[in-house]
Amino acid sequence: MAEKRSKGHFVNNNKKPRKQGNRLGLHSLRSSTKGIMVTANFLDYGCRREVFSILDDYCDSKSEKSPDKTEEGAVSADVTDDIANEIAELNQKKRRFEIVDTTLSNLMFIAVKDESMDVTKLVHTILTDLRETKQRKTRFIQRILPVTHTCYSSMEDISRT
Numbered sequence: 705m706a707e708k709r710s711k712g713h714f715v716n717n718n719k720k721p722r723k724q725g726n727r728l729g730l731h732s733l734r735s736s737t738k739g740i741m742v743t744a745n746f747l748d749y750g751c752r753r754e755v756f757s758i759l760d761d762y763c764d765s766k767s768e769k770s771p772d773k774t775e776e777g778a779v780s781a782d783v784t785d786d787i788a789n790e791i792a793e794l795n796q797k798k799r800r801f802e803i804v805d806t807t808l809s810n811l812m813f814i815a816v817k818d819e820s821m822d823v824t825k826l827v828h829t830i831l832t833d834l835r836e837t838k839q840r841k842t843r844f845i846q847r848i849l850p851v852t853h854t855c856y857s858s859m860e861d862i863s864r865t
Contacts, residue, residue, distance in 0.1 A: 729806055733804045735807060735856055735863075738823050739815040741849040748810065751844040752803060756843060762830055763821075813851070823850040 721846040740759075744751035800821070804813040816823055834841065855861040 706795065730737075733806070733813060733815075733854060735854060735861065737804075737815050737851075737854045739801075739804070739813055739854075740823060740853050741851050742812045742814060742845060743847045744810045744844050745846055746810065747844050748812070751810075752812065754842050754845055755812070755848075756801060758830060759814070759826070760847075762826060763800060779861060823852060826850070 740755075742751060742755050800814045800816065800818050802817055804815050806813050827848055830848065855863050857863050
């Protein structure tokens with residue numbers, strides 16, 4: 705007769721417990737963070753892509769309206785200087801938004817890194833533009849809500865805010 709195999713042969717006893725939360729290497733939500741809460745239909749990755757493209761579009765259009773930009777009519781003598789300046793601008797451009805892990809499906813929190821940016825104005829301009837143009841720019845996003853301040857659920861933190 706064949707030898708009887710031990711239970712360890714059939715069942716893997718060395719399994720490590722699953723890691724909870726922070727599944728995509730995302731940051732956790734901290735107190736006193738402002739951002740945008742987004743709900744999705746069913747596909748998180750599609751919603752994430754849409755949110756970042758919409759936010760970048762509206763922030764770029766907002767920055768183009770500002771008078772800080774130099775005139776396009778001024779032509780520099782050296783093309784390499786222009787290219788070097790554009791590369792330097794691209795390197796200085798940092799990420800304005802950061803996705804925060806909520807460990808919930810179909811719910812995302814996008815933190816705004818720029819403290820000078822007004823989240824409520826940004827969401828208001830996005831929604832009014834969507835209402836005025838009556839064009840559908842999203843497929844997966846259900847709701848966009850501005851969050852001006854976050855805190856822990858203790859009476860001290862709530863009274864401070």
